[in-house]
Amino acid sequence: MEEQKKRILLVEDDPNFGTVLKDYLMMNDYEVTHAKNGMEGFEKFKKDDFDLCILDVMMPYKDGFTLAKEIREKNTDVPIIFLTAKTMKEDVLKGYKVGADDYLNKPFDSEVLLMKIKAIIQRKATETISDSKQFEFKIGSFDLNSKLRFLRFKGGEPVKLSPKENELLRLLALHENDLMPRELALTKIWRDDNYFTSRSMDVYIAKLRKYLKLDEKVEILNIHGEGFRLVINN
Amino acid sequence: MEEQKKRILLVEDDPNFGTVLKDYLMMNDYEVTHAKNGMEGFEKFKKDDFDLCILDVMMPYKDGFTLAKEIREKNTDVPIIFLTAKTMKEDVLKGYKVGADDYLNKPFDSEVLLMKIKAIIQRKATETISDSKQFEFKIGSFDLNSKLRFLRFKGGEPVKLSPKENELLRLLALHENDLMPRELALTKIWRDDNYFTSRSMDVYIAKLRKYLKLDEKVEILNIHGEGFRLVINN
DNA sequence: TCCCCTTTTAACCTTACATTAACAAAAATG
DNA sequence: CATTTTTGTTAATGTAAGGTTAAAAGGGGA
Structure with a gap:
């Protein structure tokens, strides 16, 4: 049975660390896209579907939180893990607010990261079974298209939703x-x-x-x- | 109104730390049962329903992992958080194996713990949503739906229950x-x-x-x- | 910059709920 | 049979949650 590899978006500005981490994840059977900064990260995110995002918090131009917010606007479900500097408590709390699933203090143990990745992807998988991928609903005489954000009554003029x-x-x-x-x-x-x-x-x-x-x-x-x-x- | 408080089982052998933590959690609107060791923890677990277990790993007589295993035998769903000594990697991995939902290295930040607790309880809540059936009762000619809190007589108009x-x-x-x-x-x-x-x-x-x-x-x-x-x- | 769209905050009002009180009726007690 | 306890029932009260509308506050383009 051909298991589809899980796809990870890794956004990390440190080239050495980023490359090492990418290779490590690939060795463990993940398909990894590595972006070097927030901008690039967002571009790549829009182009592809990912099962998980790993974002460094400290990055030039666009930090991890800002990126996470943008990602969340596009997609409320994809799991996000932050890599934060050691014990930056504010970062951790801010991360959860933006909708992070977990965080990891640098330096971290790679095996622990793997465990987290597995746990989170697994968790989302079961959670998402019912509610993701569903964007069209019939509500009485209404049609809701939640991807395009409109609501239509009996095939009439659709009204835009915020x-x-x-x-x-x-x-x-x-x-x-x-x-x-x-x-x-x-x-x-x-x-x-x-x-x-x-x-x-x-x-x-x-x-x-x-x-x-x-x-x-x-x-x-x-x-x-x-x-x-x-x-x-x- | 009557928002039912979430119940936490805290198993921690250090009396000082345990008490402080318990008080802190109670201040944040959780109902906390504090057990001083693994044995006591298991006894209390059997007696009550908890929304979350927080287990210290290092404890005399019965360590956190053994306790977690016993708890898992009784209940496969209740979330478990381990408190581990700083960066004991083996502990972390072992914890996940036993079915932990998360772990926290001591010393940890209390606000972070709160975030985790909230996130985990919330997560479980959405997972558990669909196991209805145990909420529906037939009482003579009445149907009671105790999840939606209504009582219906012979398929008529349901009356809301407080x-x-x-x-x-x-x-x-x-x-x-x-x-x-x-x-x-x-x-x-x-x-x-x-x-x-x-x-x-x-x-x-x-x-x-x-x-x-x-x-x-x-x-x-x-x-x-x-x-x-x-x-x-x- | 201003404008428009969205979201939050505020104010005021209504409804829902749980508790307490007050008094009546039943059941136990001795 | 008199007295105490327990239960039945209704109403009054206080508080919290929700309904509604409007004004303020953000936030992203033109």
């Missing part, structure tokens, strides 16, 4: 008729969970409800203290 | 036709057992009876001084 509107409606649609926990949306979309992000989410729920009013069979119900539920009656 | 109503009815349903001890509900749902919580529970029993009146075959009987019994006659 990124957050879109992500939120997509999450709801993924859980159609089922509970979509508040926390899930907050951590997946807002990447933070506090009073204000929570209120912000409520505002977006209101916006979505306004859009969805056109079809009285479709509604977003609240489950007090838990989250929301997109139901389609018939 | 968290406490829901939990209580679920507990009763789990013990259908059998005694559901007062104390059980109080410790599991109210997590406290005193005069007032007990009265509060009685209030909820009254509410449930009102809902269930629609089906005269279903009733909640009191067993004086013992608890309640959900019976379905036919």
Whole structure:
């Protein structure tokens, strides 16, 4: 059985270290694309599909965090590992905020890196089975295209959705008729969970409800203290 | 409202460090059970449901790995974080083998630990989302969906249940036709057992009876001084 | 720079929930 | 049978969560 090699985007400005790491990963059966800085990293990211990104934090022109943010705008799912200078606590916290999956302090042990890579790719694989790759939804009489970010009612004129509107409606649609926990949306979309992000989410729920009013069979119900539920009656 | 606190089992033999860590976690809104060694840790694990285990690796009598293995035999899902001595690489690798979700080198930064805890619990939550079925009960002519918190009579309009109503009815349903001890509900749902919580529970029993009146075959009987019994006659 | 689009923050209001109180009824106790 | 405990039920209260709208704050082009 031909296992497809996993593809890693490695963004690391130190040429020596970068090359060594790349070779090491390739020896361990990963397909590695090595970019020398943030710009290049983003270009390569856009061109290809990767299973994992390993980003150095300290880089000229465009640091790892900025790059990660750009990557996240394009793709909310791809796992990201940061390579941070030793015990830069702020870096670690900032990393998690941007949506990192893990971090590694330099200098690090290569075997540990391998373990992490395996664990993370594995984790994403099971997590992603259901919810990735799905960009088109039927919601009552609506069609949602979450890749192009529009919502269309009965084949009429599509209305454009903002990124957050879109992500939120997509999450709801993924859980159609089922509970979509508040926390899930907050951590997946807002990447933070506090009073204000929570209120912000409520505002977006209101916006979505306004859009969805056109079809009285479709509604977003609240489950007090838990989250929301997109139901389609018939 | 009533956001249920996440429960952490902390197994750490150093009394000073353990206590400090416990307090710190509690300050951050976790419910923490602290065990002083592997044995005690396992006992406590068996007695309760936890959302996360934090295990020190170096402990007398029973080290963290052995404990983790035992825990894994009982429960394949609960996330485990190891606290390892600084850069003991073997420990890290061994930890992953045993099925750890993450590890932290001592000394570690407490904020980083918090981030990890949040990330890990969140991750598990999304993974575990789909194993419903254990949330659906048939009670006479009623359907109880305790995940979506509604009760439906003969396929009619579902009526929403409050968290406490829901939990209580679920507990009763789990013990259908059998005694559901007062104390059980109080410790599991109210997590406290005193005069007032007990009265509060009685209030909820009254509410449930009102809902269930629609089906005269279903009733909640009191067993004086013992608890309640959900019976379905036919 | 200004403008437009998006997102957050704020304010105010409504609803949902849990607890407590108060009083009635049943059951146990002796 | 009188008294104490336990349970049944309804209503009042306080607080937290959610609904809604508008204004402020960012942020990326033209």
